[in-house]
Amino acid sequence: MESTAPEFPVEIENLYKSFGPQKVLDGVSLQVASSETLAVLGRSGTGKSVLLKLLIGLQAADSGSIRIHGSDIASLNSGQLNELRRRMGFLFQQAALYDSVTVEENVAFPLRRYSGEPASRQKERVRELLRSVGMEAHAHKMPSELSGGMQKRVGLARALVLDPDILLFDEPTAGLDPITAGEIDDLIVELRERRKLTAIVATHDIRGARTFADRLVLLREGKIVAEGSFADLQKNRDRFVQQFVGSLG
């Protein structure tokens, strides 16, 4: 694996992915700069989640290349890929908390395996992260006792526990009420300001993307149809782009 820190920690080139006859990603190329928050927008089923899963190696692309910190993930063996994954955090759409263990144990799960720190320090770190997402009081609860928004917060704490430098969010506000969705958006903004992470957020929530994203890309039928700041997208005359961003005025 290359150890130099490239200007673009995430580089995607000509990415194709199909499921049977259904083409999900059709030649997507992207670069995400260090400390940039990129929102990947699009209607449901346009390949946003698939793009994130390809980035972290949960699925394999049909063709094209993905370079994370300069390493082509297709060329890594499972050990190298796992090592790279520890530098990335992933917040799943439904949070994907381990339902047989408590909130605290969920967050501590990766830490126990990969941190050489003593148990007391690990516990302190878990508490600190839970506090930062407003979930410290629920540390001993089981995931089934939490609301959707609370589960997302815990999922976020878990994604951050190994101090990643790239964070991937899969529909962080899907299924949440507007107030809770706003709170999650604020957390993303706070992360951007405080940790200077490189973040990619797959969402169809244009309102949220406007608050936290430095740059937006709009996917349609597996292709990028628009890219730029929110203001750039507003100026775009394409009917689909207008339909997507127009509602916010």
Add this chain to the structure above:
Amino acid sequence: MEIAASNMGTEASGRPGSAAGRMLAGFFDWFGLMGLFCARLARAAVQPPYEWRELLRQCDAIGSLSLPLVALAGAATGVVLSMETHDSLSRFGAKTMLPAVIVFSVLKESGPIITGLVVSGRVGAGIGAELGSMKVTEQIDAMDASGVDPYRFLVATRVLACILMLPLLTLAADFFGVLMGWVANNLGESISIRYFLQSGFKHVDFGDFLPSTLKTAVYGLIIGAIACFEGMRTKGGTEGVGRSTTRSVVLASLFVILADVLLVRLILAFFS
């Protein structure tokens, strides 16, 4: 109506061939995927870091929680064997052989196969459902994404726990089978436990006992591997979890029975 009927006829005549083809392809597909799964499992099981804590937790979940059921099944087998053979042996004037018949039957076949089938049901369903639910709720993806190999943490630990626990559970089934065989026999005519055991174990040597107990480690491998395989490839939400659970139990039971036939043949070839 005539067109519809003729179409149905065409479809009906076309279907059996393609259905058989699909079944055959599915059969080979299953074995191919199972082979790849076992190769990945073997790699995950031998490469460090080892998940000792999870292995112990699984040994507890698979071993101690299956114990009451296995003991009960073993005891019931002992009782039934005693009642059935008592009657048969009495007819041939060989009633004194009853303890030996019960001990040999329980140690060599009933104990191991009953344990295998009970564990196939309880543990096979449990693992299939647990991993299946984790799969459809993306918990396994989450584990993968955090750099923890789910094959090492979830699969290898469960399969190893099955391999380790099956022989121990078989000992329990054997114990309760022999004990309840004596109890059932004792209800008909009084016979001391000492005489029963002395008479029953007089001709038993390690060649009778060890291979048939240790063969259940193979059942453990089969149950663990099939249940994990079916769980890990679950698709389609809760309905898919139901399908994986059923397939885990059915296939594990089926393969345990098939393995028993092969292993008995091998044991007879090498130890008799």
